[in-house]
Amino acid sequence: MKYSIRANEIKGNEKQQGENASHLRGFATLIIGNDFKISNIAILESNEGKLFVSMPRYKSSDKDEKGENVYKDVCNPITKEFREELYDNILDAFEKAKCADKTEEVKSQEGTEMPSFSVSVTPFEREGSNIRGLARIYFEDCFIVNNVSILQGKEESLFVAMPSYRTKQVDENQKAVYQDVCYPVTKELREKLYGELISSYQEAKDKMETATQMQAQDKVVVNVVQPERETPFR
Template sequence: MKYSIKVNEVRAKEGSNIKGFATVVFGDSFKITNIAILENREKGELFVSMPRYKSNEKDANGGGVYKDVCNPITAEFREELYTNILEEYNKVVANENRDMEEDKGSIATPEFSVTVTPFTRENSNIRGLARIYFEDSFIVNNVNLLQGKENIFVAMPSYKTKQVDEQGRAIYRDVCYPVTKEFRKKLYAEIERAYNEALDKQKQEAQEKVQNGNDKSQQPKTYENEFIQKDSSPKPFR
């Protein structure tokens, strides 16, 4: 898969282990931001941390559980991608070439597939969650399908910034998103198609379940076991 990497070094505050942030673009179509480059001080090594979000789950101590917004699927691609990110960071620190492109394919637009799980949540406009798979190597989680005034629309994973709009509301920015208008249209259309297909399947399964329940309730009741039990009981002598 063809991708490019750009790294920015961070002059973090004293005590922070953040060394930089990386951005990865698949082909010229899809961008991943907020990839952190951190330092393990005990080992004196750098490592890569993908963008994360706080889930509703709790750990054994009652603390919040964080999960990756997106991440490599295979060990091979993880090793390749993380190694290239760290190499690019070292180049930036050494004031060498700042942009790197890793060509692992001949196509600019990566192949992808999507899965969608429709669901509703009380007092929420969420109608489903989608996952995007890029060439069986990289996954993007937490893609929301939201109910608008008229139609369902796709919302990419986002994070809350410290900025506010004119009404004083917090501004959110996408963690990962389509770069080009053409790819955005193609990707969102596929997500919406998969959502409608999954929704139709859910409705069909619900109808079949109701129908099967009605069929069972309409079957004549048999009293064979009752008769056997009654006949086998001792009878008074007459």
């Protein structure tokens, strides 16, 4: 799979907050093809002084044995081979950025082809929410993007929301501003990807509704009452 990586070092005066802040050494951005961007990839240093890669994560509703929320990857490699290749290249780009004292870019290979992908969508509704489905995107069977949402707008129209995080900024209405963690950066991929997600949602929803109707029909017991025969007059 064609991709490029941009990495930069976090300087001592660039204070960070949040989980793993004291171990944070840098950030990386992954661009799949020239079309899909993943930001907020963290480069951390362990207590033993070893660098490692942490993909963007979100706090799930699942709990661990201590009753604390479990964090899950927003996106990640799904094969051992690609994970090792990608993480090695991210750390390599980071080391080069440290030496050059600037953002460094590493490319896996040249090419302009749009990355191939597939999607899976599960209809999902929650009371009081405009979420209508949850989706995953698979790039070339080696990288997955989770936590993609299908939302319903005010005019009943459907749209796609990519995974995002809450920033410290607020808009003109003093509401929190959210920033996408990963998203298509070209019009061509955005239209193709979002169209496929909406289409897959509609198809999955239709199948679910059909299955529900068939189950309901199976439970209906039709009692056929036989008319009483008239007793012959004697």
